[in-house]
Amino acid sequence: GENVEQHPSTLSVQEGDSAVIKCTYSDSASNYFPWYKQELGKRPQLIIDIRSNVGEKKDQRIAVTLNKTAKHFSLHITETQPEDSAVYFCAASIGTGNQFYFGTGTSLTVIP
Amino acid sequence: SAVISQKPSRDICQRGTSLTIQCQVDSQVTMMFWYRQQPGQSLTLIATANQGSEATYESGFVIDKFPISRPNLTFSTLTVSNMSPEDSSIYLCSVNDLAGAETQYFGPGTRLLVL
Numbered sequence: 583g584e585n586v587e588q589h590p591s592t593l594s595v596q597e598g599d600s601a602v603i604k605c606t607y608s609d610s611a612s613n614y615f616p617w618y619k620q621e622l623g624k625r626p627q628l629i630i631d632i633r634s635n636v637g638e639k640k641d642q643r644i645a646v647t648l649n650k651t652a653k654h655f656s657l658h659i660t661e662t663q664p665e666d667s668a669v670y671f672c673a674a675s676i677g678t679g680n681q682f683y684f685g686t687g688t689s690l691t692v693i694p
Numbered sequence: 695s696a697v698i699s700q701k702p703s704r705d706i707c708q709r710g711t712s713l714t715i716q717c718q719v720d721s722q723v724t725m726m727f728w729y730r731q732q733p734g735q736s737l738t739l740i741a742t743a744n745q746g747s748e749a750t751y752e753s754g755f756v757i758d759k760f761p762i763s764r765p766n767l768t769f770s771t772l773t774v775s776n777m778s779p780e781d782s783s784i785y786l787c788s789v790n791d792l793a794g795a796e797t798q799y800f801g802p803g804t805r806l807l808v809l
Contacts, residue, residue, distance in 0.1 A: 614796045625800040
């Protein structure tokens, strides 16, 4: 089955700096890659996703890049703010109705 | 996206007992999933709840321990049977809320503590 690895496990940045979280996957059939943000005590919330026919997607301060050849994808958060502090999970799926394989999570702390 | 609720939001149970968790969606959805999230850990899929047929369980999870029902397209239950302290976790349901959609949206979760 699919194996998703995520790095780093913890990340601290100064407010205003950028944060990058990286994930690799093993199954070349995976074609959908969502990112979730989970604040303490809350449910995971989808923040951005990318499909395998796209190399990059951006939504305001958040962007995701995908390298299908290398089987890795990354989350980029620019101009970080304290409210970006949370645990971020990447996931991979082979498509509609199929299970998500989650990474191990990255705890991001933005220092004011 | 669909509005998803879970009951109970939290519970403290004695070992050896069972707890049934409900997941209710405000619209019909194609797929419903049940996940477990142990403290400080990632999300692990327990099973896919299939409407009108038996759930599909992931490796390491069995029907006798985690029976699942899905009587219609808006509701599912997960039972944690014969609980032990190792079952202490957050249990979350998720849904694909649009036919053909890939994205999953999560319910608020049920925090379970087994003493």
